[in-house]
Every structure is written in C-alpha cells, then in structure tokens.
Amino acid sequence: MRRVSSIKRVLVAAPAYLAAGSPLREPNDLLDRRCLVHDAQPEWVFSSDERPIALRPPPAATSDSMGFLLQSCIAGGGIALLPAYVCQPSVAVGRLVELLPGWEIPPYEMMLIVPNLKNQSKAQAAFRDYVNTFDFSAFAVGR
Secondary structure (H helix, E strand, C coil): CEEEEEECEEEEECHHHHHCCCCCCCHHHHHHCCEEEECCCCCEEEECCCCEEEECCCEEEEECCHHHHHHHHHCCCCEEEEEHHHHHHHHHCCCCEECCCCCECCCEEEEECCCCHHHCCHHHHHHHHHHHHCCCHHHHHCC
C-alpha cells in the first residue's frame, strides 16, 4: 500500500437550494439540511481554531457515484462534500457555492493497494507504473 495523493474536498450547494433556507453558519447546521452523501464517506469532519467536529449528516440521498452527487447538488437536491476537482468547474461558473469557508475539511487520502508484486499481471504492472509517474498535484489543490 502506498499513499498516492491528498484530495482536497469542498462542501458545496446550489445557490437556489441555499436561497430557500436559513444561512449555514457552522457544521452542526448541516444536521437540519438535505445532505448528499458518498457511500464511502458517511462521516464529515470539520475543524476550526477551536476543535474538530465529526458529523454523520442524515442523508437525503447516498451514492457511490461522484457524478450523481454532483448533478444532484447542481439541481438543488442538497449539500454535498465533493472532491474539489469534481466540483470546481461548477463553482467557477456559479452553479455551485462553496460553504463554510472558515472551516477546514481534511483531505481524502488516495492510496494505491498492490497485490503480491511477484504475481502481477502485465496490466497491473502497467497501471502501477502509470500511477507512479502521474502528476496528482491537481487533486491536492482541486483544479
């Protein structure tokens, strides 16, 4: 197992969804909102100068598809915690708004898990070599 890259994550929602409710001021406000949750990340962690807050927001929808969560969020279905590289284009054109800018969200760590190196197929070895030479820096900053 090898750490490949950190992936910046961003809390986002559509402007229309935000206009229909009260302002979101702190992470605990998420407990009263429609949240779109990735199956692999049911716990959302936020930190500020004071202390970290870990929440399991009640999901309005769950999925293992970042595309589904992104499109649901853009359509006004709720708030989503997404990798920045997935949602940054929509934030840049105003289809999504970044939320809780004063709170830090720990990055997601991308790991490469390799089976027994002695018995790897050519395809597995080629993929491992590709990952080892790929520049993942854009994932860490979200562009």
